[in-house]
Amino acid sequence: MLSTTTKDQTKVITDLLNGTFSSLETVVPIKHTRAKPQLLEKNFHIGYGVLIGMTGDIKGKLVLSGESTVFSKIGETMYGMPLEGDMLLSFSGELGNMIAGGLSTTIVENGININITAPTMMQGNTTLSGFKQGLRVTTSFDHTGKLDIMLLLD
Secondary structure (H helix, E strand, O other): OOOOOHHHHHHHHHHHHHHHHHHHHHHOOOOEEEOOOEEOOOEEEEEEEEEEEEEEOOOEEEEEEEOHHHHHHHHHHHHOOOOOHHHHHHHHHHHHHHHHHHHHHHHHHHOOOEEEOOOEEEEEEEEEEOOOEEEEEEEEEOOOEEEEEEEEEO
16 A cells, blocks of 8 residues: 555545546446445455556556446447447446546546556456455446446555
8 A cells, every 4th residue: 555554544545436436427428326335355256347457556456347238238328339249348348447547547636646457357257355455336327227346455
């Protein structure tokens, strides 16, 4: 982590979450609501999602997880056509890229520099573990479905 005190860690996590939410609002043109952040256990399962690594001042991962149909509906809203198969996989990775890219651009205003990795797609029964701290925020998109946005810090 960038800093060692609990107060500083809380501020960094808050900055990361707010940057992620700001980016999400810019990227996805669908009205949505968010649940309160929840702490994640040391491992959890994903059926479909995208993982973007973060390096630099903060090391961790941003994960978007949900039903593939939710990613497809978001893609259809953004591009005007249904997405499936390889197009859906490509779009899902790019959606993660756009949100993480927006996060890294926004958070630099708070003096935090991060770089993002290429997206990693996850399908099937994937278990994620090996992170020190994890938060999940469930986001409900109107007439579309829910995505879990997870911030995993190493």
